[in-house]
Amino acid sequence: MSTIVSLPDQSTARLPKVSYLNKEYGLKSWLLTGDHKRIAVLYMISITFFFFIGGAMAALIRMELLTPVSDLLAADTYNKVFTAHGIIMVFFFLVPSVPATIGNFCIPIMVGAKDLAFPKINLLSWYLYVVAGIMMICVLTFGGVDTGWTFTTPLSTHYLNTHVVTAGLAVFVAGFSSIFTGLNFIVTIHRMRAPGMTWFRLPLFVWSHYAASILMVLGTPVLAITLVLVVLERTIGIGVFDPTKGGDPLLFQHLFWFYSHPAVYIMILPGMGVISEVISTFSRKRVFGYTAVAFSSVAIAVFGFFVWAHHMFIMGISNYSALVFSLLTMLVAVPSAIKIFNWSATLYKGSITFETPMLYAFGFLGLFTIGGLTGVFLGSLGMDIHLTETYFIVAHFHFVMVGGMLMAYLAGVHFWWPKITGRMYPEGVSRLAAVITFVGFVLTFFPQFILGYLGMPRRYAAYPPEFQVLNVFSSAGASVLGIGYLLPLLYLTWSLKYGKIAGPNPWQATGLEWQIQSPPLTENFAETPIVTHEAYDYEWLENTKAREVPTVG
Amino acid sequence: MQHFISPVLWQFLIKWLTNFAIFPPEASTIAPYADALYFFLILISVVGLAAVAALVVTFSIRYRQERNPVATQIEGSTLLEATWTIIPLILFMICFVWGALLYFRIYSPPANAMNIYVVGKQWMWKAEHPGGQHEINALHVPIGRPIQLTLISQDVFHSFSVPAFRVKREVIPGRYNTVWFEATTPGKYHLFCTQYCGTLHSQMIGWVYAMTPEDYEAWAAGSTSGHSLAQNGERLFASLGCNSCHNSTPNAHGPNLAHVYGAHVQLKDGQFVTADDAFLRDTILNPTLHEVAGYAPIMPTYQGQVSEEGLIDLVEYIRQLDSQYRIEQTIDNSDQQPVQTGAAPPGTSAPTMTPGTVKP
Numbered sequence: 072m073s074t075i076v077s078l079p080d081q082s083t084a085r086l087p088k089v090s091y092l093n094k095e096y097g098l099k100s101w102l103l104t105g106d107h108k109r110i111a112v113l114y115m116i117s118i119t120f121f122f123f124i125g126g127a128m129a130a131l132i133r134m135e136l137l138t139p140v141s142d143l144l145a146a147d148t149y150n151k152v153f154t155a156h157g158i159i160m161v162f163f164f165l166v167p168s169v170p171a172t173i174g175n176f177c178i179p180i181m182v183g184a185k186d187l188a189f190p191k192i193n194l195l196s197w198y199l200y201v202v203a204g205i206m207m208i209c210v211l212t213f214g215g216v217d218t219g220w221t222f223t224t225p226l227s228t229h230y231l232n233t234h235v236v237t238a239g240l241a242v243f244v245a246g247f248s249s250i251f252t253g254l255n256f257i258v259t260i261h262r263m264r265a266p267g268m269t270w271f272r273l274p275l276f277v278w279s280h281y282a283a284s285i286l287m288v289l290g291t292p293v294l295a296i297t298l299v300l301v302v303l304e305r306t307i308g309i310g311v312f313d314p315t316k317g318g319d320p321l322l323f324q325h326l327f328w329f330y331s332h333p334a335v336y337i338m339i340l341p342g343m344g345v346i347s348e349v350i351s352t353f354s355r356k357r358v359f360g361y362t363a364v365a366f367s368s369v370a371i372a373v374f375g376f377f378v379w380a381h382h383m384f385i386m387g388i389s390n391y392s393a394l395v396f397s398l399l400t401m402l403v404a405v406p407s408a409i410k411i412f413n414w415s416a417t418l419y420k421g422s423i424t425f426e427t428p429m430l431y432a433f434g435f436l437g438l439f440t441i442g443g444l445t446g447v448f449l450g451s452l453g454m455d456i457h458l459t460e461t462y463f464i465v466a467h468f469h470f471v472m473v474g475g476m477l478m479a480y481l482a483g484v485h486f487w488w489p490k491i492t493g494r495m496y497p498e499g500v501s502r503l504a505a506v507i508t509f510v511g512f513v514l515t516f517f518p519q520f521i522l523g524y525l526g527m528p529r530r531y532a533a534y535p536p537e538f539q540v541l542n543v544f545s546s547a548g549a550s551v552l553g554i555g556y557l558l559p560l561l562y563l564t565w566s567l568k569y570g571k572i573a574g575p576n577p578w579q580a581t582g583l584e585w586q587i588q589s590p591p592l593t594e595n596f597a598e599t600p601i602v603t604h605e606a607y608d609y610e611w612l613e614n615t616k617a618r619e620v621p622t623v624g
Numbered sequence: 625m626q627h628f629i630s631p632v633l634w635q636f637l638i639k640w641l642t643n644f645a646i647f648p649p650e651a652s653t654i655a656p657y658a659d660a661l662y663f664f665l666i667l668i669s670v671v672g673l674a675a676v677a678a679l680v681v682t683f684s685i686r687y688r689q690e691r692n693p694v695a696t697q698i699e700g701s702t703l704l705e706a707t708w709t710i711i712p713l714i715l716f717m718i719c720f721v722w723g724a725l726l727y728f729r730i731y732s733p734p735a736n737a738m739n740i741y742v743v744g745k746q747w748m749w750k751a752e753h754p755g756g757q758h759e760i761n762a763l764h765v766p767i768g769r770p771i772q773l774t775l776i777s778q779d780v781f782h783s784f785s786v787p788a789f790r791v792k793r794e795v796i797p798g799r800y801n802t803v804w805f806e807a808t809t810p811g812k813y814h815l816f817c818t819q820y821c822g823t824l825h826s827q828m829i830g831w832v833y834a835m836t837p838e839d840y841e842a843w844a845a846g847s848t849s850g851h852s853l854a855q856n857g858e859r860l861f862a863s864l865g866c867n868s869c870h871n872s873t874p875n876a877h878g879p880n881l882a883h884v885y886g887a888h889v890q891l892k893d894g895q896f897v898t899a900d901d902a903f904l905r906d907t908i909l910n911p912t913l914h915e916v917a918g919y920a921p922i923m924p925t926y927q928g929q930v931s932e933e934g935l936i937d938l939v940e941y942i943r944q945l946d947s948q949y950r951i952e953q954t955i956d957n958s959d960q961q962p963v964q965t966g967a968a969p970p971g972t973s974a975p976t977m978t979p980g981t982v983k984p
Contacts, residue, residue: 146824225780230746356698385783401719402713404712440673454661457658457791524646524648525646
């Protein structure tokens with residue numbers, strides 16, 4: 072029961088003559104493509120664009136918070152900047168990040184299919200994303216919106232004169248893009264698995280995307296309805312949320328968080344899938360307790376739907392319903408803990424190397440553990456009263472979303488970069504970037520936990536001077552973090568032309584996507600694969616290699 | 625030393641070394657309970673993080689490829705997985721029970737609490753003491769006495785947060801929320817709005833002044849407007865014409881309001897509801913919401929005619945309306961002509977009365 076894996080000699084690798092990248096040329100061949108791999112690339116370009124807009128907003132926020140008074144940005148501008156940061160990062164980066172790019176690219180190949188079930192809907196999903204993105208850019212260009220990404224009523228419906236309707240509709244449209252992606256994944260995973268690819272032979276990446284897709288399809292319509300109600304309330308005053316017309320503003324909170332809490336899992340579950348693949352590959356060992364990790368994804372998806380009111384513990388919901396939601400919140404933390412320990416145990420008796428994706432994955436383990444455990448602080452009713460709506464909660468969700476999800480996304484981008492482009496990224500500088508990102512992240516967000524316990528409220532353009540020191544630390548860390556994110560943009564672009572040729576399986580990973588050429592053919596497989604081995608079966612990989620006859624040309 | 629580094633950085637370091645705080649002051653009876661839970665949560669977080677870090681670091685060193693070129697394939701272990709399912713579950717359940725106990729402590733005001741009304745509006749806090757002290761962005765409270773705040777917003781969501789007391793409550797339009805605390809240490813503490821409420825959200829801040837009972841008495845005597853909330857409410861009651869129906873005569877169109885506060889009122893559909901602050905506010909603004917048994921739903925809505933402060937005055941007036949006699953007094957004062965009622969005790973003609981002084 073042991074395997075030796077040595078990475079192949081890449082100096083002999085050649086780029087394949089025909090691949091999905093060079094089958095057709097011209098802008099039209101990209102814009103009208105049905106190929107999931109090309110759509111993934113389109114998505115990757117678009118979300119990178121929005122990531123750096125959202126990042127620029129974050130930079131403005133941190134610069135403004137260097138000093139206690141609101142001097143760099145006026146209060147109004149500051150409000151618009153953090154709103155833009157939130158909306159763009161949540162709806163235009165985090166929700167589509169892993170699923171629409173890496174998931175789109177890998178899931179059909181991982182299950183052994185030629186494409187997703189509905190290629191045209193997949194393309195439509197990208198176009199909807201683009202339309203929503205253009206709407207959002209229009210909002211920013213024509214003066215912005217200052218509701219906060221949570222669109223809280225009655226502030227958003229009655230008390231602001233900014234572009235609330237356009238921003239709300241932009242998120243509404245982006246939601247459909249997410250629904251279509253989820254729908255496509257569910258159908259593909261159910262119906263298009265290759266012969267022999269049973270549910271329990273699927274890579275864990277597919278399991279976590281399956282769980283996230285269910286959340287997308289069931290949760291996002293509720294957000295869409297809620298935003299339509301906000302728009303109608305604002306334009307024609309239907310009064311669903313307006314207390315003076317007999318409406319209930321708390322109803323908005325219930326509806327909004329009914330989506331937006333599961334949305335957290337929409338964002339993090341695909342990242343967890345990436346971590347499973349990366350940790351297994353670089354320890355040359357199957358994931359410890361495959362079934363537990365697979366079912367914990369499903370458990371997170373199911374429990375994730377019943378915890379939304381933990382965002383409302385201080386809002387005057389009944390004390391007894393708060394009890395129920397707190398209990399369920401504690402339960403949803405357990406599957407995450409199982410995953411963390413199973414990933415750690417995967418390292419045991421492995422044969423570990425520390426390529427860039429692995430470094431990002433280690434970063435994920437540490438930061439997500441902190442993010443998850445501070446979630447227990449907030450799920451704990453009495454503690455939540457003091458911590459909610461302060462910087463503690465800002466730090467908590469940035470540890471989960473940025474420390475967890477963004478680390479996982481970068482791990483995934485580096486891991487599958489050779490498969491997507493056929494070329495390697497430069498290892499040295501990318502390891503440096505991973506370390507810089509980790510250090511910058513901790514320096515940025517750890518002080519915010521302390522600020523939060525001291526009571527500094529979130530969304531403040533100006534703050535009492537005694538909070539300045541910790542804010543300066545946080546801003547200093549943000550500048551380090553910024554470098555950590557700019558570096559990959561530069562060297563990954565560089566590697567498109569100058570990177571070493573990767574060859575089909577540079578990591579000696581077991582997934583089906585690594586058994587085909589890099590970059591893959593448009594139809595992925597020359598012939599439909601027949602799957603006879605379980606996921607992460609390194610012995611099978613060893614035997615296949617041994618039987619392979621080296622061919623020339 | 626000062627000459628070698630930039631003066632800005634020097635100032636910054638001095639400020640940090642002299643002012644660095646990790647915890648806000650503990651200034652209420654709740655704060656020590658909240659901090660105890662916080663320390664417990666930190667403890668389990670540190671232990672959990674250390675466990676993960678220890679596993680990752682140890683395995684990374686022991687099983688790195690140079691030392692362990694051959695990986696040993698392991699399926700998993702039900703026993704181990706059960707262990708790291710059950711231990712976190714137990715710890716999280718402790719956090720749940722502990723947190724729930726704290727939550728009920730913070731959100732269950734004691735019966736003898738002194739009530740202060742707080743109205744949030746873009747972008748200020750107005751505190752209304754029953755004795756007629758009105759404050760903006762400040763709240764004076766005595767130490768050693770439970771204080772209940774009845775909070776309502778006039779416009780958008782706000783949130784009333786006093787970190788030194790470890791209490792916070794959302795302030796919502798259209799509904800009274802309550803929170804209570806008992807300050808323990810005299811001092812001046814931050815009061816924040818923590819729910820984003822529009823442009824000047826970050827300026828919706830103020831101070832809570834916790835004072836010794838003697839200081840508080842002096843302050844209360846010195847800053848009263850001269851009219852208690854109930855007196856303001858009495859005037860409003862008369863000027864809105866409430867007494868034309870709620871006049872407690874045998875053929876009145878509206879129910880008698882004496883002793884109504886806290887009573888169980890029977891509705892048309894047979895249900896009983898407690899006439900609390902929220903009930904009174906709702907029935908003034910939206911009379912058809914709760915139709916009281918035995919009366920025709922003819923009361924007009926006062927939506928948009930009375931400010932939140934006015935509603936608080938009315939509620940406070942009705943709360944103190946402990947006899948029929950007081951209503952008759954109101955009618956006398958507003959109409960300026962005595963109403964003939966048979967059972968009026970001596971003293972009916974007294975021109976002005978404050979609720980506290982009347983002993984019918």
